[in-house]
Structure formats: structure tokens, C-alpha cells
Amino acid sequence: MSAALPHSVGPVVVIGAGLVGTSIGLALRTSGEQVHLVDRSASHAVVAAGLGAGVVDRAEPDEVRLVVVATPPDAIARTVLESLHRYRSAVVTDVGSVKGRILDELRASGADLSRYVGGHPMAGSQHAGPLTAVAELFVDRTWVVSAGPDNQPDDVARVRRMAELCGAQVVAMPAEQHDEAVAQVSHLPQLMSTLTAGHLRQVPGDHLRLAGQGIRDVTRIAASDPQLWRQIISANAEAIRHELEGVRADLDELFAVLDDPQALEEFMARGRSGARLLPGKHGAHPADWVAVVIEIPDTPGALGRLFHDIGAEGVNVEDLSIEHDATREVGYLSVEVSPPFAERLRTAMKAKGWALRA
Ligand SMILES: NC(=O)c1ccc[n+]([C@@H]2O[C@H](COP(=O)([O-])OP(=O)(O)OC[C@H]3O[C@@H](n4cnc5c(N)ncnc54)[C@H](O)[C@@H]3O)[C@@H](O)[C@H]2O)c1
Numbered sequence: 001m002s003a004a005l006p007h008s009v010g011p012v013v014v015i016g017a018g019l020v021g022t023s024i025g026l027a028l029r030t031s032g033e034q035v036h037l038v039d040r041s042a043s044h045a046v047v048a049a050g051l052g053a054g055v056v057d058r059a060e061p062d063e064v065r066l067v068v069v070a071t072p073p074d075a076i077a078r079t080v081l082e083s084l085h086r087y088r089s090a091v092v093t094d095v096g097s098v099k100g101r102i103l104d105e106l107r108a109s110g111a112d113l114s115r116y117v118g119g120h121p122m123a124g125s126q127h128a129g130p131l132t133a134v135a136e137l138f139v140d141r142t143w144v145v146s147a148g149p150d151n152q153p154d155d156v157a158r159v160r161r162m163a164e165l166c167g168a169q170v171v172a173m174p175a176e177q178h179d180e181a182v183a184q185v186s187h188l189p190q191l192m193s194t195l196t197a198g199h200l201r202q203v204p205g206d207h208l209r210l211a212g213q214g215i216r217d218v219t220r221i222a223a224s225d226p227q228l229w230r231q232i233i234s235a236n237a238e239a240i241r242h243e244l245e246g247v248r249a250d251l252d253e254l255f256a257v258l259d260d261p262q263a264l265e266e267f268m269a270r271g272r273s274g275a276r277l278l279p280g281k282h283g284a285h286p287a288d289w290v291a292v293v294i295e296i297p298d299t300p301g302a303l304g305r306l307f308h309d310i311g312a313e314g315v316n317v318e319d320l321s322i323e324h325d326a327t328r329e330v331g332y333l334s335v336e337v338s339p340p341f342a343e344r345l346r347t348a349m350k351a352k353g354w355a356l357r358a
Pocket residue numbers: 015016017018019020021038039040041044070071072073075076079095096097098120121122123124125126127128129130228232
């Protein structure tokens with residue numbers, strides 16, 4: 001690996017000015033990078049430029065140092081090949097959610113891949129298009145960089161630096177391992193969300209009115225673009241099939257333990273311990289935090305006063321969420337803190353007149 005990282009990674013060309021491409025442009029512009037935006041749909045590039053993600057003027061091909069391909073998965077390999085041909089002095093990377101299929105297509109083309117370095121930011125949303133982009137999308141998120149044996153260290157360093165300029169933490173991982181990992185932590189969860197949300201279509205409207213935060217948490221990503229996800233899942237079908245077989249076995253087991261309280265509790269405990277395995281902010285585990293849930297009365301300025309009173313206590317807040325009560329005109333602010341601070345915060349908030357939920 002080259003010791004000296006390039007100070008500036010550009011000029012950069014971002015191809016595909018949607019959610020991810022525009023977010024990259026916005027983040028790189030914050031660092032003063034020169035960004036050129038290209039999109040099959042001219043209006044997307046114009047909107048992205050209007051948001052401040054770069055310019056739509058064509059770059060001088062020989063001056064471009066980095067190309068980021070952020071098109072839908074099915075167009076990535078083709079666009080990478082075109083870019084390697086057009087931008088002769090640039091390293092070409094992509095943000096595709098599956099790496100193996102792209103490499104297979106690139107290798108089959110017989111092209112020299114020494115200037116291609118695969119990438120994948122582990123951040124996004126259920127939304128699509130440039131208007132949903134945000135400069136902070138990648139802050140503190142992981143960004144996989146899959147370098148190959150033919151890559152030059154300086155080219156890999158340029159891609160890593162670009163990810164870091166976007167605020168991400170780089171993880172080096174070979175394509176095959178990446179695809180297995182994302183089947184487990186991204187593609188299967190997407191499918192479980194889709195299954196749960198799809199099932200809601202059989203639920204009567206009267207029953208849907210009872211929906212609280214739980215179902216909303218589980219189904220957020222089910223609202224994602226079906227065309228995009230068809231492409232992602234098809235490209236990683238083998239690894240996903242393996243995970244689904246595991247889920248099928250788990251479902252069979254769930255049927256078997258439904259009338260056995262002890263076995264059912266053990267089954268539920270597995271979910272809790274699985275959730276604790278997910279890394280949280282600063283490497284801490286969110287499951288180690290304690291939620292202090294405070295009622296937000298439906299009065300003007302209540303939330304502002306509440307934040308002020310929490311801040312005055314000097315307790316480090318790890319995370320926050322707001323939920324609304326379906327039946328009363330109140331909301332709840334859930335404040336996640338590390339255990340030693342929970343009781344102090346509860347006592348202080350009660351003393352200041354706030355109502356706490358158990
Ligand atoms: N959405 C996420 O959460 C997420 C996260 C990480 C990575 N990714 C990957 O990022 C890529 C882009 O996803 P997105 O969510 O930004 O989608 P998006 O639909 O918001 O944006 C895709 C953009 O690419 C353009 N485009 C399509 N074909 C093109 C082509 N041949 N040439 C140039 N532009 C073309 C579209 O007009 C659109 O503006 C996908 O490969 C996806 O797998 C998505």
C-alpha cells in the first residue's frame with residue numbers, strides 16, 4: 001500500500017447521479033473536489049448539479065483521475081468498461097451492491113482490469129434519485145474496497161481516500177467474501193422486510209390502524225425500488241439461496257416450538273443475542289444502552305424544552321428516536337444512554353416534571 005495518500009482524488013466523474021452517486025458528489029464537493037456528473041437521464045445530472053453535487057460540463061477525459069460508477073447493477077460492468085476506455089489516466093471504481101457478477105462480466109470481456117477497483121458503500125436508503133441524496137450519507141458507515149492482484153497501490157489508495165473523504169470507514173475485502181457477507185447482512189434483511197410488508201396486503205384496514213413502531217421499523221426498507229433490488233438479488237442469488245435455506249429451517253423450528261413455552265423463549269432469546277452482535281456507534285453495542293422514554297406533551301415548544309433539560313443534565317446521549325402514540329395526543333422521546341447514566345437521567349427528568357414511560 002502506498003504510504004502517501006493523494007491529497008485530492010480528482011477530477012472525479014460520477015456516472016449515475018441517483019441517490020448514491022449524487023450523495024458521493026455532494027460529499028466530495030464539501031472537500032473541494034472537482035466533480036463532473038453524468039447520467040443516462042440528463043435531468044438527473046442537472047438536478048444533482050443544482051443540489052451542489054458537481055457540474056454537468058463534460059470533463060476533459062485525459063485529466064480525469066477517478067471515475068465512480070453509480071448506475072443500477074445491470075449497467076455497471078458495461079459502464080466500467082466504457083470508462084476504462086474513455087478515461088485513460090483514471091482509476092475506475094463502482095458502488096455496486098454485488099461484486100462477483102461485475103468481476104465475472106469484466107473478466108469475460110478480456111479487458112485489462114488493472115485500473116478497476118471495486119467498491120461498495122454500506123449506506124443508502126429506500127429512496128431513489130438525486131433529490132433523496134445527502135452529503136452525510138456515508139459518515140461513519142463502512143465502505144468495502146475490493147482490490148485485485150493487478151491493481152496499483154496508488155489506485156487503491158485513491159479509491160480508499162475518496163471513501164474517506166465521504167466520511168466512511170474503509171474495509172478491505174475480496175469480492176467473494178463481500179458477496180457472502182452482504183447476502184447475510186443486507187440482502188436477507190431486505191427480503192425479510194419485503195416478506196413482512198407484502199403480507200400486510202392481506203391484513204384488513206381496521207387492523208392496519210393498530211400498527212405501531214415495530215412494524216414500521218421492520219418494513220422501512222421494503223419500500224425500496226423493486227427494479228433495483230431485482231438486479232441486486234439476481235446477481236447474488238446463490239449466496240442468498242443459502243441464507244434462505246437457513247431461514248426455512250428456522251421457520252420449521254418455530255412452528256415446532258410454538259406450543260412449548262420454554263423452547264419458544266429460547267427461540268426468542270436467539271433473536272435478542274443476534275441483535276446484540278451488530279456493531280454500533282464508536283464500536284459500542286446498541287443493545288448495551290438503556291432507553292429512557294420520556295412523554296412529549298402536545299404543547300408548543302415541548303420538544304425544545306425537553307432537549308434543553310436533557311442537555312442540562314450533561315449525560316452523553318448515544319441515540320434518539322421519537323414515536324407517536326396511536327391513541328393519545330402525545331409522543332415519546334426515547335433517549336439511549338449507557339447504563340450508569342440511565343437512573344440519573346430518569347431521576348433528573350422526573351424532578352423537572354416530565355412523565356416517564358416504564
Ligand atoms: N440504494 C442503496 O441503498 C444503495 C446503497 C449502496 C449501493 N447501492 C448501489 O448503488 C447503485 C445506484 O443505486 P441508487 O440507489 O443510487 O439508484 P438510483 O436509482 O437512485 O440512481 C441510479 C442512477 O443511474 C442512472 N442510470 C441508469 N442507467 C444508467 C447508465 N447506463 N448510465 C448512466 N446513468 C444511468 C439513473 O438515471 C439514476 O439517476 C446501484 O448499483 C446500487 O446497487 C445502492
